[in-house]
Amino acid sequence: MPEGPELHLASLFVNRVCKGVVFTGDVEKSEVSKCPEVPFACEAYHISAKSRGKEVMLTLTPIKCEGAAGRAKAGLVQPMNVVFRFGMSGYFRFTPAEELPKHAHLRFYTNEKPRRALSFVDARRFGSWQPNGTWQPDRGPCTMSEYQSFRDNVLSHLSDRAFDKPICETLLNQKYFNGIGNYLRAEILHRLDIPPFVNARSVLERLQSKELSELDNKSASEKREVKSEGPDLLSLCHTVPLEVVQLGKVYDPEKADYSYFKGWVQCYSVDGMKSVRDHNGRTIWFKGDPGPLAPKDSKSPKGKKRIKKEGGDYTENKKLPKKKQARVTKKDVKQEKRVKKEKETQDEMRPKRGRQRKQEVVQTQTGTRTLRRRVTRRSARDS
DNA sequence: CGTCCACGTCTAC
DNA sequence: TAGACCTGGACGG
Numbered sequence: 001m002p003e004g005p006e007l008h009l010a011s012l013f014v015n016r017v018c019k020g021v022v023f024t025g026d027v028e029k030s031e032v033s034k035c036p037e038v039p040f041a042c043e044a045y046h047i048s049a050k051s052r053g054k055e056v057m058l059t060l061t062p063i064k065c066e067g068a069a070g071r072a073k074a075g076l077v078q079p080m081n082v083v084f085r086f087g088m089s090g091y092f093r094f095t096p097a098e099e100l101p102k103h104a105h106l107r108f109y110t111n112e113k114p115r116r117a118l119s120f121v122d123a124r125r126f127g128s129w130q131p132n133g134t135w136q137p138d139r140g141p142c143t144m145s146e147y148q149s150f151r152d153n154v155l156s157h158l159s160d161r162a163f164d165k166p167i168c169e170t171l172l173n174q175k176y177f178n179g180i181g182n183y184l185r186a187e188i189l190h191r192l193d194i195p196p197f198v199n200a201r202s203v204l205e206r207l208q209s210k211e212l213s214e215l216d217n218k219s220a221s222e223k224r225e226v227k228s229e230g231p232d233l234l235s236l237c238h239t240v241p242l243e244v245v246q247l248g249k250v251y252d253p254e255k256a257d258y259s260y261f262k263g264w265v266q267c268y269s270v271d272g273m274k275s276v277r278d279h280n281g282r283t284i285w286f287k288g289d290p291g292p293l294a295p296k297d298s299k300s301p302k303g304k305k306r307i308k309k310e311g312g313d314y315t316e317n318k319k320l321p322k323k324k325q326a327r328v329t330k331k332d333v334k335q336e337k338r339v340k341k342e343k344e345t346q347d348e349m350r351p352k353r354g355r356q357r358k359q360e361v362v363q364t365q366t367g368t369r370t371l372r373r374r375v376t377r378r379s380a381r382d383s
Numbered sequence: 384c385g386t387c388c389a390c391g392t393c394t395a396c
Numbered sequence: 397t398a399g400a401c402c403t404g405g406a407c408g409g
Binding site: 384385386387388389391392393394395396 | 397398399400401403404405406407408409
């Protein structure tokens with residue numbers, strides 16, 4: 001579900017299904033949710049929504065009924081904004097109240113005869129909401145709906161250390177790229193053939209000079225020339241998410257049909273593309289050269305082996321004492337297993353991690369595509 | 384059955 | 397810069 005386009009589609013969905021619908025009573029929170037109660041109770045109210053980057057704001061608006069009594073009642077209740085972040089699995093659904101979806105953690109009920117409910121559904125509960133909420137202050141302008149200020153915000157802060165990193169990691173920084181997530185960063189970089197692990201500033205500085213030249217050149221023809229240079233990294237942060245919004249004309253979580261997405265995606269999780277973990281442990285998908293800032297260790301068993309061969313056990317010794325014997329954390333367990341797997345497979349050729357490698361072997365042997373989990377171009381053509 | 388992986392933040396050594 | 401926070405689907409044994 002949830003990168004900028006999904007959040008925006010969610011706001012369109014809410015506005016579509018809630019148009020003209022009257023809600024009533026308490027806003028209900030699931031027992032298990034740790035998010036705050038929403039202290040809004042109103043006999044009659046409307047719900048509308050808007051999105052900004054990776055947030056959705058619902059506005060609960062009391063309805064002014066006819067007559068002095070009704071007006072007075074509505075006047076007692078102020079409109080309330082509730083700001084949602086979707087985590088990894090959040091979305092909205094609108095169902096009969098008797099058929100709440102599993103993991104419906106916040107519910108708004110209609111005043112209809114068989115009641116219906118607008119639910120915020122979130123299986124993993126990484127999502128959150130904030131009653132009387134505002135857009136999170138540290139998040140930058142939306143790449144989709146506030147393109148010019150998004151662009152200005154990036155280009156006027158290139159000295160920020162946020163741009164010291166590989167471009168693929170900076171693209172996940174919501175202070176500058178509000179709405180970009182893991183699949184969008186891969187798709188955007190792929191469109192321009194930008195290696196994911198090149199320094200962000202070096203990529204973006206080129207756009208700044210272009211921007212300046214655009215200011216200097218006052219003639220329309222010269223501006224047109226600049227524009228005819230085609231899309232750049234920042235303009236794609238605008239247009240690529242909008243492509244996804246266009247795809248999702250009918251946002252219907254019932255269907256759970258993502259064939260449209262499979263047909264659209266060119267790089268993320270696509271068969272034949274490469275992937276590595278970035279410095280934050282997130283998988284970046286790309287084609288060709290990873291770029292100079294790619295993590296050298298721990299990703300590629302081959303790389304690790306080479307270091308060992310060339311540098312003796314220097315790097316090994318450097319790493320081992322880092323391990324703490326006292327506490328065994330989740331991460332330790334994971335790391336142990338990863339290392340074990342790397343040892344098992346370190347003589348193989350492919351620089352990918354165990355599971356993926358095995359998957360690919362199966363694929364080449366059988367000549368069939370990976371099922372469901374990974375997106376393939378072939379499946380796109382099939383469907 | 385167990386392991387790995389997932390469209391994202393948060394906050395605490 | 398790790399963990400922590402969670403559930404569930406795919407895959408492997």
